[in-house]
Amino acid sequence: MMISYLFEFLLVLLLIIANTTLSAYIPQFSPSFGKQIMKENAWKNKLDSQLSSTEIQNLSQIKKFLSDFGYLKQDVEWFDNVLDNETISAIKTYQQNFNLKVTGNITIEVLKHMSFPRCGVPDLNLDNGFDTPNVAWPKGNKWFPKGKKNLSYGFLPGSEISLEMMIVLKNALTRWSKATKVISFTETKYDDADIKFGFYYFGNRTEDVIVGYTFIISQQNSKRKSGEICFDGSESWVLPNDDHIWSWQIDFETVAMHQIGHLLGLDHSFDEESVMYPTILPSQPIKVELTLSDNQNIQQLYTQFNPTSGYVRCFSFFGSSYGLSSSLLLGFVFAFLFN
């Protein structure tokens, strides 16, 4: 019950911040929701005045989010709260990519979408993000030697990968192997592996939404590279044999399929049905089967000669439906409002 009231309270604040019409949202909630809105007039006045200026409290966190995922190129230590043209442009691009109403403003729709669990690999500007030259985001399938058809994989020793999770990962590799028609995978020791799986505890607040990511690292003193797939050790993971997935849980196989896709050369797709869609939408908590376009994209990399494209980016736009079920929404909105 406490959580329910907290949830509604946060929604009230969200709606006020976004300055959106309430009529579209009220039917989803109890009658007390409207009364609470009346009680929050003081907040509304305060936040309205912020929206009318170019400086918005805690906008810096949104700018950090936009920077982390490639929408804002500002290379700074910290972000200010000024709604500048570059930020407006970044918000518009985010809205376009995710088929949201393009306004350039931080709407409730944008905040909701930003709060959904997602992949840590940026959607754009994959050359940015790492200070060390031997680490990079995956871009295409060029990180392993050309012509190499068998990739080895290993599990981080001491990591929390259970036997059941290993089976899920092997099944995901098999599914991708069939899709490429040419790549096979063999298990080996972690240190020797081309693809390394492990659980890690991610750090800062923006990363609250990140459930996994992948990067390429060049080994010290050698030209050999490996692909690291990192799963968030703090998530509540669900496995295929579990008969139910709660709103705060994350399907392990879904994230595994997505991250392996990165290592095989696929970039994010903005087709909601694709396994390479960056975000886990509440309406699609489980997504493990490759779509027709996923298959075409991967086969283009492995079975067709394509000299101009190192990787495939797919811009398709579909209608969206959103639920307010993610506990991550609460955390992210809290961070935005109260820090």
Ligand SMILES: [Zn+2]
């Ligand atoms: Zn991704």
